[in-house]
Amino acid sequence: MKIPHTCNLLVVVFLSLIIQAGLAQVHTAASSAPSDVAFLIADDLEAQLSVDERSIFQKAEVLYPGLFGNASEFRTIQGYTYKFYAAQNTYIGMRDNLVYVLGGPFGNAIVNQGTVATTLAFLTNVENTRLSAVFDPVFANAWQKQIGNLQAEGTGLVSRILADDITGDAHQRFIVRLRSGQTLLVAHNIDLAPRVPSLKVGDEVAFYGEYEWSAEGGVMHWTHHDPDGKHIAGWIKYKGVTYQ
Secondary structure: OHHHHHHHHOOOOOOOOHHOOHHHHHHHHHHHHOOOOOOOOOOOOHHOOOOOHHHHHHHHHHHHHOOOOOOOOOEOOOOEEEEEEEEOOOEEEEOEEEEEEEHHOOOOEHHHHHHHHHHHHHHHHHHHHHHHHOOOOOHHHHHHHHOOEEEEEEEEEEEEEEEEEEEOOOEEEEEOOOOOOEEEEEEEOOEEEOOOOOOOOOEEEEEEEEEEEEOOOOOEEEEOOOOOOOOOOOOOEEEOEOOO
C-alpha cells in the first residue's frame, strides 16, 4: 500500500464489502449507513476478536489519529469485522487472519495489509521507535541513522543469555532490552575484564561502552578497561558491582 506522503509509513487494515454490489457503491453506502444496508452491530464483537486483533485497532488509533480517529463501534458484514472512522472516512477491518484498509487517503480500492501477525509487528515497531526517541534518544538516534563508534551509557533488562564467543578474545554475550523496546547485544571481553556472574533473564544491568550499529538494534562492546590506555574505559554494573 502507498501511504500519503505525510505519513510515509505502512499502516493497517480493512473491509472487502459486497463485491457484486460494487466497491464504490458499498463504500458510499457504508459512510451514510442507510437502512437498506444490513450491518450487524453486536455488543460482543470486540470480545470475539483475539488479543492481537484488538491490539491492531488500538495501536492504529493511537499511532495514526489523523487516519483513524473517532471510531465507530465494531461492526461486521460478510465475515469482516471492522470499524468506520467517520472524520477521515476510513475503515480498519479484518477477516480470515488478514488485515485491510479502505477509504480516505487510501482511496476506494481495498488494500490488503498482510496477516494479523505482520501488521501487529509493524505497528509495534513504529510504537517502539517512537518510544525510543523519548526513553533512549541516544540509542534510538544511533540506530535510526546507522551510527557506530559511539560512546554511550544505558540501562536495560537482560532478555536472553547467549553462549560465549571464543573466537579471538573471549566475550560474554547477552541481550538487553531498553525501556523503549530496542534491543542491544552486549559483547563483554572476559579476557580483559571479569565475567558478570550469575546473570539471569530479567536482571537489570547498566553499561557503558562503544555502540556499533546492527539491523537488530546494535552491539555494545569495549565494556572494559584498555590495558594500553588508548581507548576510553567502559564497564558493566550489576547488583552494585562494576566489571571492567
